[in-house]
Amino acid sequence: MNRAQAGDRIVRRKLSDQVLERMHDMIRSGELKPGDYMPSERALMERFGVGRPAVREALQSLHNSGLITINHGERSRVKEINPATILTQSDELARLVLSAAPANLDHLKHARQMFELGMVRVAAEKASAADVAELRALVALQRSQLGDATAFIGTDMKFHRKLAALTDNPIIVSVSDAMLGWLFEYHVSLLHRSGGEELTLAEHDKIVDHIADHDVDGAIEEMRHHLERTRDVFQMKS
Template identity: 45%
Template sequence: MTSSTDQIIRRKLSDEVLARLERMIATGELKPGDELPSEGLLMERFGVGRATIREAMRSLGKIGLVSISRGERAKVLQLTANSIFRQVDVTARVMLSQSAGALEHLKSARIFFERGMAREATSKTTVDDITDLKEILHHQRGALGDSGKFISADRQFHTRIAQISRNPLFVAVSEAMVSWVMAYHTDMLVWPEKERFTLVEHERILDRLAAKDEEGADAEMLKHLERSWSLYTW
C-alpha cells in the first residue's frame, strides 16, 4: 500500500524554473553582477513558455536574488547579511504592528542577543573599538534635546558593539532588531530625563567593555534594556 509520503507532487513549471535558476546562482554559474540569459534562451534551455520564465523571474526578484529593471536584463545581486534582512523588514514590521505577543517576543530576543553581544565584545574589544564607542557617546551627549540625532546615536552605539564581534551576521541582526524596536513608541524615548538615563547606562556599559569585565558588561546591558523596554508599551 502506498503512503502519502511516497507520492510525487507535481510542481508548477515556474517553480521548477525558479529552482533551477536558484541553483545556477548558488553554484556560481551565475555570479553577482552577471546578467541572466535572455527570455528566449531560457525558454529554449528549459523547454517552457515565456509566461513561465517571467513568473519565475518575478519570484527571483521578490526573494532578492536578482534586480529587475524595465527594458533591461535581470542582474544577479551581491547578497549580504544586511540585504537578506532587508527582504523581511516590511513583513516583520507588519507582524509586530498586529500582535502584542510578537513585540514581547522581540523584546525577549533582543535582550538575549544584546547580552550575548556585550559578553562577546569584552573578549574582542580593541583600543580602537573603545575610542569609537566613546566618540558615539560624545555625539549622543551633544544631541540631548534633538530626538532624531539622539536616537541615531543610540542605534550606532548598539550596532558598534555588535561590530566588535567581526561577524557580519551579528551586525545585521543587531541593526534589524534595533530598527524594528524603534519603529514603535519612540516618542517616549526622547523626554530629557530619559535621554540622560540612556547616556548614563551607555557609559556604564562602555566602562565594563573597556575593563573587559564580561559579567559586568552583561549585567549593565541587562539593566539598560530592562529599563528602556518599560517605555515600550502596546
C-alpha cells in the same frame, strides 16, 4: 486496480516552478555570480524549452525572494546574498507581526536583550583602545543630539551596532541591525515621551567604562540594567 496511495501520486508541477528550480541551480552552482546579468528571456526560453510566461513568472519569483534585481528596460542581475539582504526581505513582514499583537514587541525586546548581553560580553573581552574611543565618540555625539529624538536614536543604533561588530560575526551584526530597525519607530516615540535621553547617556557611559576596563561581569550587568529599564518604561507608557 488499487487506489494509489497519497504518497505515490505523481504531482504535475507548474512549468514556472521547474524553471525557477533550474535558475536556483544556476545561482547555487556559481554559473551565475553576484553582479552577473541573467540570460535574456529568449535565451532562457530556448535553454529550458518553455514559453515566455513561465520564464517571466520564474524571474519574478527570484526577484520576490531577493535573489535578483529587475529594473525596467534592463536585464535582471544576480544580487549578492548575505545575512543582511536576507533579513531585509523580511522587514515588512516583521513590522506586521509586531503591530499585530503587543506581546510580539515584548518578545522582540527580550530576544534583543539576549543578543546584547552576549555582544557586550565579547566587547568587554576583546575591545581595543581604538574601539573604546569609537564608542566614547558615539556617546559624545548622542549628547550633542539631545532634543532631536530621531538623530539621537540613529546614533544609539550605531553604538549598539559597534558592539555587534566587535563579535566579528556578520550574522550577529545583521540580526542586531534588523532588530534595532524594527524597534526604531517605537524607541523614538518612547524617548520623546519618557525623557529618557539623559538616562541612556549615563548608562552608555557606564557600559563603555566597563568595556574599557575589560570588566565582563560589570558590562553585562550594566547592559542588563539598561535594557530592562527601557523595557519597563515602554510597558508603563504603552
